[in-house]
Structures are given as C-alpha cells and as structure tokens.
Amino acid sequence: MLIRIVRMHFTEAGVEEFLEIFNAHKTAIRNFPGCSHLQLLKDAEDPNCYTTLSHWDKPESLEAYRKSELFGKVWGRVKTLFSERTQAFSLDKFIDVNA
Numbered sequence: 001m002l003i004r005i006v007r008m009h010f011t012e013a014g015v016e017e018f019l020e021i022f023n024a025h026k027t028a029i030r031n032f033p034g035c036s037h038l039q040l041l042k043d044a045e046d047p048n049c050y051t052t053l054s055h056w057d058k059p060e061s062l063e064a065y066r067k068s069e070l071f072g073k074v075w076g077r078v079k080t081l082f083s084e085r086t087q088a089f090s091l092d093k094f095i096d097v098n099a
Contacts, residue, residue: 001056002056002062002090003053003090004088004089005091007079011083018050025073029074031066037055038054047055
C-alpha cells in the first residue's frame with residue numbers, strides 16, 4: 001500500500017472555494033480505481049492549511065489518478081488557490097502496531 005500526503009496552504013479567500021471543490025469531487029476521488037481511503041485534515045493552528053491523506057493499492061494506481069481527467073479538473077482549479085508551495089509525500093506502509 002502507498003500512502004499519499006499532500007499539505008496545502010491556501011489564501012484566506014481560497015479556503016472556501018477549495019472546500020467546495022473537495023466536497024464536489026471527494027466521492028469520485030475515493031472511488032478512483034486503487035484508492036481505498038481518503039481523508040481531509042485541517043491544521044490545528046493554521047486555518048488556511050489543509051492536508052489530504054489517501055491510500056493507494058500500488059504506485060501505478062496513484063500515477064493513473066494523477067494522469068486522469070478527474071485529477072486535471074480538480075488540481076487545475078485548486079492550484080490557483082495556494083498561498084505557498086504545496087508539499088507532497090508518498091510513503092510505504094512500514095510498521096502497523098494495530099495489526
């Protein structure tokens with residue numbers, strides 16, 4: 001499993017539009033082939049900072065999503081709302097103490 005974390009800082013005016021975009025597309029993203037989990041997290045101290053956490057069955061599934069029309073449609077709108085550079089990380093599940 002691949003875990004993808006994307007931390008985004010928005011302009012104050014961009015937050016509401018981002019949330020509208022996310023809510024309109026979250027089901028389609030979550031149901032994209034290979035995606036098994038999707039969360040939106042809000043920073044505890046910065047009200048303009050949000051992070052997505054998604055789980056993908058394999059790197060190729062994430063790459064297929066990133067090349068999809070859905071991603072282009074969502075990311076094309078969202079990236080115009082940033083106040084600073086986005087941070088993105090792909091991680092392999094390593095140790096699960098709940099297993």
